[in-house]
Amino acid sequence: MSARAVSVFYGEKQALKDVDVDIHDDKVTAFIGPSGCGKSTFLRCLNRMNDTIAGARVTGNIDLDGDDIYASKMDVVQLRARVGMVFQKPNPFPKSIYENVAYGPRIHGLADNKGQLDEIVEKSLKRAGLWEEVKDRLQESGTALSGGQQQRLCIARAIAVDPEVILMDEPCSALDPIATAKIEELIHELRGRYAIAIVTHNMQQAARVSQRTAFFHLGEMVEYGKTTDIFTNPREQRTQDYITGRYG
Ligand SMILES: Nc1ncnc2c1ncn2[C@@H]1O[C@H](COP(=O)(O)OP(=O)(O)OP(=O)(O)O)[C@@H](O)[C@H]1O
Numbered sequence: 713m714s715a716r717a718v719s720v721f722y723g724e725k726q727a728l729k730d731v732d733v734d735i736h737d738d739k740v741t742a743f744i745g746p747s748g749c750g751k752s753t754f755l756r757c758l759n760r761m762n763d764t765i766a767g768a769r770v771t772g773n774i775d776l777d778g779d780d781i782y783a784s785k786m787d788v789v790q791l792r793a794r795v796g797m798v799f800q801k802p803n804p805f806p807k808s809i810y811e812n813v814a815y816g817p818r819i820h821g822l823a824d825n826k827g828q829l830d831e832i833v834e835k836s837l838k839r840a841g842l843w844e845e846v847k848d849r850l851q852e853s854g855t856a857l858s859g860g861q862q863q864r865l866c867i868a869r870a871i872a873v874d875p876e877v878i879l880m881d882e883p884c885s886a887l888d889p890i891a892t893a894k895i896e897e898l899i900h901e902l903r904g905r906y907a908i909a910i911v912t913h914n915m916q917q918a919a920r921v922s923q924r925t926a927f928f929h930l931g932e933m934v935e936y937g938k939t940t941d942i943f944t945n946p947r948e949q950r951t952q953d954y955i956t957g958r959y960g
Pocket residue numbers: 722727745746747748749750751752753754765913
């Protein structure tokens with residue numbers, strides 16, 4: 713997936729200026745930067761979640777596997793299956809664990825019968841590292857799980873519709889350190905199968921989970937490169953100042 717010259721306006725206010733970023737298929741890309749710099753705004757451009765915000769306007773080009781995602785012929789429901797999203801606060805549907813995962817494949821017609829749907833649910837929960845914990849209580853409510861389990865359920869829900877890209881907006885910020893470690897481990901396991909982009913406030917987390925990092929500041933993407941380079945040998949002074957804790 714690639715973004716070129718992406719700008720975002722909320723009404724008159726420009727929140728992002730001319731951002732170019734590539735999201736590689738086999739890598740985790742982290743978006744870092746101080747609060748309000750536009751990380752979440754940019755992430756939301758990648759599956760057109762900004763369409764749901766009144767007054768938000770996006771310009772520039774974002775391409776997913778050869779398709780312009782802002783083209784008028786783009787089906788946004790299909791796009792959001794291809795580019796799934798996991799939010800800061802786990803947000804399972806108030807339905808059973810099974811239904812949380814089965815819902816997407818059912819509406820997208822990915823299963824011909826109950827057996828196939830069961831298989832998708834099992835496979836998705838396994839990939840999200842949750843199957844062993846929930847296999848005997850699939851009919852219980854998803855909202856009764858712990859926060860970390862709920863977040864893995866949301867990841868299973870995204871996986872169930874066979875996405876190409878998974879976007880994660882601060883997926884661990886509402887979780888305790890153990891649940892956070894599990895999600896980070898899961899991100900490692902999912903890499904290679906899905907392109908992943910993650911917004912994080914936590915620089916250590918970006919360094920642990922990503923291979924590419926984009927540093928945002930005041931609506932600009934200041935520097936993009938290999939995570940190791942960004943953290944050990946940044947080209948830009950603003951990146952250096954941020955990673956050494958001079959602001960943010
Ligand atoms: N729905 C909105 N309406 C108007 N302005 C918004 C909206 N969402 C974000 N903004 C503004 O756009 C700018 C970028 O916000 P954004 O949430 O993308 O930053 P961020 O880097 O993700 O910050 P944080 O880490 O605090 O979530 C900020 O100035 C913010 O106030």
